[in-house]
Amino acid sequence: MTNDLTHLTIASARDGLDAGDFSSVELTAAHSAAIEKSRDLNAFITETPELAQAAAAASDARRANGAALGAMDGIPIAMKDLFCTEGVQSTAGSHILEGFVPQYESTVSRNLKEAGAVTLGKANMDEFAMGSATLTSYFGNTINPWKASSGPNAGKDLVPGGSSGGSSTAISARLALGATGTDTGGSIRQPASFTGTVGMKPTYGRCSRWGIVAFASSLDQAGPMTRTVRDAAIMLGAMAGHDPMDSTSTPMDVPDFESGLGKGVKGLRVGVPAEYTADGMPEEITALWQQGADWLKDQGAEIVEVSLPHTKYALPTYYIVAPAEASSNLARYDGVRYGLRVDGDSLDEMYMNTRAEGFGDEVQRRVMIGTYVLSAGYYDAYYVKAQKVRTRIAGDFTSAFENVDVLLAPTAPSPAFAIDEKFDDPIAMYLNDIFTVPASLAGLPAISVPAGLTSDGLPLGLQLISPAFDEVTLFRAAEALEQAAGFELPIFGPGEG
Amino acid sequence: MSYIIQGDTGDWEVVIGLEVHAQISSASKLFSGSSTEFGAEPNTQVSLVDAAMPGMLPVLNAFCVEQAVKTGLGLKAQINLHSVFARKNYFYADLPQSYQISQFELPIVGKGVVVLDMPDGTTRDIGIERLHMEQDAGKSMHDQDPRRSFIDLNRSGVALMEIVSDPDLRSPEEAGIYVRKLRSILRYLETCDGNMEQGSMRADVNVSVRKVGTDDLNTRCEIKNVNSVRFIMQSIEIESQRQVELWESGGEVVQETRLFDPAKGETRSMRSKEFAHDYRYFPDPDLLPLNLTQDYVDDIAATLPELPDEKKERYMSDFGLSAYDAGVLVVDRETGTYYEAVVGKGRDAKLAANWVITNLFGALNAKSLSIEESPVSADQLGQLLDLMADDTINGRIAKDVFEDMIETSKDPAVIVEEKGLKQVTDTGAIEAAIDDVIANSPDQVAQFRGGNEKIAGWFVGQVMKATQGKANPGMVNKLLKEKLSD
Amino acid sequence: MALDRETVQRIAYLARIRVNDDRLDQIAGELDGILGWVEQLSEVDTDGVAPMTSVADVLAPMRADAITDGDCRDKVLANATEPMEGFFTVPKVVE
Ligand SMILES: [Mg+2]
Numbered sequence A: 001m002t003n004d005l006t007h008l009t010i011a012s013a014r015d016g017l018d019a020g021d022f023s024s025v026e027l028t029a030a031h032s033a034a035i036e037k038s039r040d041l042n043a044f045i046t047e048t049p050e051l052a053q054a055a056a057a058a059s060d061a062r063r064a065n066g067a068a069l070g071a072m073d074g075i076p077i078a079m080k081d082l083f084c085t086e087g088v089q090s091t092a093g094s095h096i097l098e099g100f101v102p103q104y105e106s107t108v109s110r111n112l113k114e115a116g117a118v119t120l121g122k123a124n125m126d127e128f129a130m131g132s133a134t135l136t137s138y139f140g141n142t143i144n145p146w147k148a149s150s151g152p153n154a155g156k157d158l159v160p161g162g163s164s165g166g167s168s169t170a171i172s173a174r175l176a177l178g179a180t181g182t183d184t185g186g187s188i189r190q191p192a193s194f195t196g197t198v199g200m201k202p203t204y205g206r207c208s209r210w211g212i213v214a215f216a217s218s219l220d221q222a223g224p225m226t227r228t229v230r231d232a233a234i235m236l237g238a239m240a241g242h243d244p245m246d247s248t249s250t251p252m253d254v255p256d257f258e259s260g261l262g263k264g265v266k267g268l269r270v271g272v273p274a275e276y277t278a279d280g281m282p283e284e285i286t287a288l289w290q291q292g293a294d295w296l297k298d299q300g301a302e303i304v305e306v307s308l309p310h311t312k313y314a315l316p317t318y319y320i321v322a323p324a325e326a327s328s329n330l331a332r333y334d335g336v337r338y339g340l341r342v343d344g345d346s347l348d349e350m351y352m353n354t355r356a357e358g359f360g361d362e363v364q365r366r367v368m369i370g371t372y373v374l375s376a377g378y379y380d381a382y383y384v385k386a387q388k389v390r391t392r393i394a395g396d397f398t399s400a401f402e403n404v405d406v407l408l409a410p411t412a413p414s415p416a417f418a419i420d421e422k423f424d425d426p427i428a429m430y431l432n433d434i435f436t437v438p439a440s441l442a443g444l445p446a447i448s449v450p451a452g453l454t455s456d457g458l459p460l461g462l463q464l465i466s467p468a469f470d471e472v473t474l475f476r477a478a479e480a481l482e483q484a485a486g487f488e489l490p491i492f493g494p495g496e497g
Numbered sequence B: 001m002s003y004i005i006q007g008d009t010g011d012w013e014v015v016i017g018l019e020v021h022a023q024i025s026s027a028s029k030l031f032s033g034s035s036t037e038f039g040a041e042p043n044t045q046v047s048l049v050d051a052a053m054p055g056m057l058p059v060l061n062a063f064c065v066e067q068a069v070k071t072g073l074g075l076k077a078q079i080n081l082h083s084v085f086a087r088k089n090y091f092y093a094d095l096p097q098s099y100q101i102s103q104f105e106l107p108i109v110g111k112g113v114v115v116l117d118m119p120d121g122t123t124r125d126i127g128i129e130r131l132h133m134e135q136d137a138g139k140s141m142h143d144q145d146p147r148r149s150f151i152d153l154n155r156s157g158v159a160l161m162e163i164v165s166d167p168d169l170r171s172p173e174e175a176g177i178y179v180r181k182l183r184s185i186l187r188y189l190e191t192c193d194g195n196m197e198q199g200s201m202r203a204d205v206n207v208s209v210r211k212v213g214t215d216d217l218n219t220r221c222e223i224k225n226v227n228s229v230r231f232i233m234q235s236i237e238i239e240s241q242r243q244v245e246l247w248e249s250g251g252e253v254v255q256e257t258r259l260f261d262p263a264k265g266e267t268r269s270m271r272s273k274e275f276a277h278d279y280r281y282f283p284d285p286d287l288l289p290l291n292l293t294q295d296y297v298d299d300i301a302a303t304l305p306e307l308p309d310e311k312k313e314r315y316m317s318d319f320g321l322s323a324y325d326a327g328v329l330v331v332d333r334e335t336g337t338y339y340e341a342v343v344g345k346g347r348d349a350k351l352a353a354n355w356v357i358t359n360l361f362g363a364l365n366a367k368s369l370s371i372e373e374s375p376v377s378a379d380q381l382g383q384l385l386d387l388m389a390d391d392t393i394n395g396r397i398a399k400d401v402f403e404d405m406i407e408t409s410k411d412p413a414v415i416v417e418e419k420g421l422k423q424v425t426d427t428g429a430i431e432a433a434i435d436d437v438i439a440n441s442p443d444q445v446a447q448f449r450g451g452n453e454k455i456a457g458w459f460v461g462q463v464m465k466a467t468q469g470k471a472n473p474g475m476v477n478k479l480l481k482e483k484l485s486d
Numbered sequence C: 001m002a003l004d005r006e007t008v009q010r011i012a013y014l015a016r017i018r019v020n021d022d023r024l025d026q027i028a029g030e031l032d033g034i035l036g037w038v039e040q041l042s043e044v045d046t047d048g049v050a051p052m053t054s055v056a057d058v059l060a061p062m063r064a065d066a067i068t069d070g071d072c073r074d075k076v077l078a079n080a081t082e083p084m085e086g087f088f089t090v091p092k093v094v095e
């Protein structure tokens, strides 16, 4: 029984709760137990089973009184540790925020709370969301529950993608029914692809950034990570909404994403952008991409070749814009008001000691790159230039969407790689986000749907991108892809990792 | 008004530009809902946004935008319908975000002008380069504890307007007049209370010197955060002298920020690292560009009050006042309002101006009162002028009555009545007094008749004394002349 | 373009991150690699293109000037190292 409850989806758990088949307390206990048994995966930085039990009991009481709040009421979820949660340590995966206990609740986590969702704990992540493998977390790396069945990585511990790697692992290892992620350049979609789960980044401005530890303000966006497209639609509905506390939050009503499902893709024009290829990309990814197009075509969609000519410049653009904003956003971690302080003989010494010890290598690297590209004499050549190229990249999408309703592309240029894989230079790691960054720069909604397995038995995702605020169409197309793919998430036994 | 520093190698002039930080009179901060009230307990007027907690975001205060536009209009400046907030990045203990949200490339207000009223009655135009909105930092206190500096973030995030002048000022006096005039405009507009003691107005003073007759702009130094008009003037005197001495001794002025120490009467370099200043401005991605419409600006323009320059113009043309008198009366809105109430319908405007400027200001100064706290209301002062106009009292008695009014706040007619100060206009009574004086002063009468006409004044004084000052001076003069000539 | 040790030191100071001398060369190499890689953006013709600072296509929202926040010193100081008498504290600054 306990085990079965972790095999549900959000939709089926909702139905079971409504039918009285089980309680939220039972559902939550099953997941808390699973988390405990799977600690070797290191999916969570902070577990909050007692708080979860209390929230679940409150949910059950509401339901008993006929006052259930909606689809998420009583559903146990994992919260990426980038979301500030009142009274619960929130670290952003960084030593510099170790022990930081926010006195406030982020808007997205509050929305979920107010929808009745039960938070099981704070999911591990790359430090300040800077990474694609959850290897940069100060609290240790997270392990992907998947194992390659053959090939050079057979049996090795694999990365769960990143930065939302704790979340992707929690979903794939069935430690939670849903998880929040944040996506700045691919941090929801790429880990979803690596773990055989659904990861959805909404339109920039759809979810409030208030209370989310900022990485790159013009790119950061929260989104759901789930095991099905329907679950993602349900969960996004609870997360999204205009927030007057976030000036970049769009004053727009949230559509009923779930009700848009089940309509099929007949007549939908699906663009296949020619430029979404990368050096050394496995042939099987290209083949899966083609397969995805065929699946949609078989269901009545029209496949259209499109061109997004500036695609190859997206990644270098991103690696100017994001570090620049991060260098400024992370300047507040100075040891004065919260977080780590490493003393020094002067204020400057204290700053330098604190930030050298508090930030890991990748964060330091990006802060320094960002500082450099904004500094006198380089600002125009790097930052302004990148912003102009960003305009071009966004323009590519605008042109493409004159002819198509959604775009189909691979999510990542590779499956999950081994934790001990050595990247000789940082750029090799950055290339993980080559297919996810363009939509981020343009602020567009995008989703990764698990679509198949490599010959070594590792999951691969396909990505759909839609015009801004057209998540309804995005989910519709994603559901069609999901159904055609018929992807089955295995049941990983605890301790296998 | 030329201000020349005589050096060994010749005459030098000083070139001054001011960056005035004026706190916008708003209830809440520029980007958060916490209070701006002065003098609260440390860190009680701090929101999680002001303390730069992780994930906190700014939301712009509409009132502050309106005040900045209003001020721009008051400075006859161009209003930029499109402006952008930018981050100025630097680390300091009282700057919680480690960046200040300011405006850089695209400020809300562009070029404008401030007209200075010079003491000789002439005017001088000082260019305004720009006005931008920005947040204030918190406050560091360095002398509370032997090992620690204390940080209070109450001011953190308070809305400021930074008003940058062109380098058009040429003397400490001009700088003083400029700051006072700017403060006067801000107070008229009610966009800033101009209270320098509480830090709602303070200036960064840019000073350079050059040989008279040259046009070059030499290296300047910026004296940071000077918080009174007197200190602004003193710091310019001291800094320009320092620079002249430095140039003349073969040294070179280096561009730097300096601190004015009024106690020591010196400016000194602020401790700074070699590459300390690179603010890395970039548009704040947490805030969208600010786009205003012309209608919005026009609506604000329609609510603009009459400003000191226009009021001065009106006083000169409508009331026939001198430029100097008019300039004094328009310095603040309250004085103008008071003065106009004294003039009322048709009182002698020049006489009213004299009374306000000389008698009222004198009395208020002596008591350190503002015009709003005046014990004599404008209406009462008007009544006093009426008593003079209808010959109830003469000018000399009026002064006594006024002194009484300042002490008691009584109506002048009441004082005149109580003290029996009505002017004596009865010819018989005055004649009797004159006869008395003439009879008792044979020597003086002889002198007068001997050709010493100056002694007539002495007779007037005696008669006034005999009537306790109440006699109508015109009648006394006239009758005395008749009687002495008899 | 090659980043020298001095530049790395200057950047590290601006960012207030202590970088020990023995790491300067390695960091210079890494930053150099990244900067060399992003250099490819110069290939893109951006004449007359406006820089994009935000994808959000809405006007800056504004709030009314009302006191709705603050007065929460306990929350503000809750995570501070060594607060004293209602103040944050830092190593003494000599001005
Ligand atoms: Mg300045």
Ligand SMILES: [Zn+2]
Binding pocket: B021, B134, B162
């Ligand atoms: Zn300023």
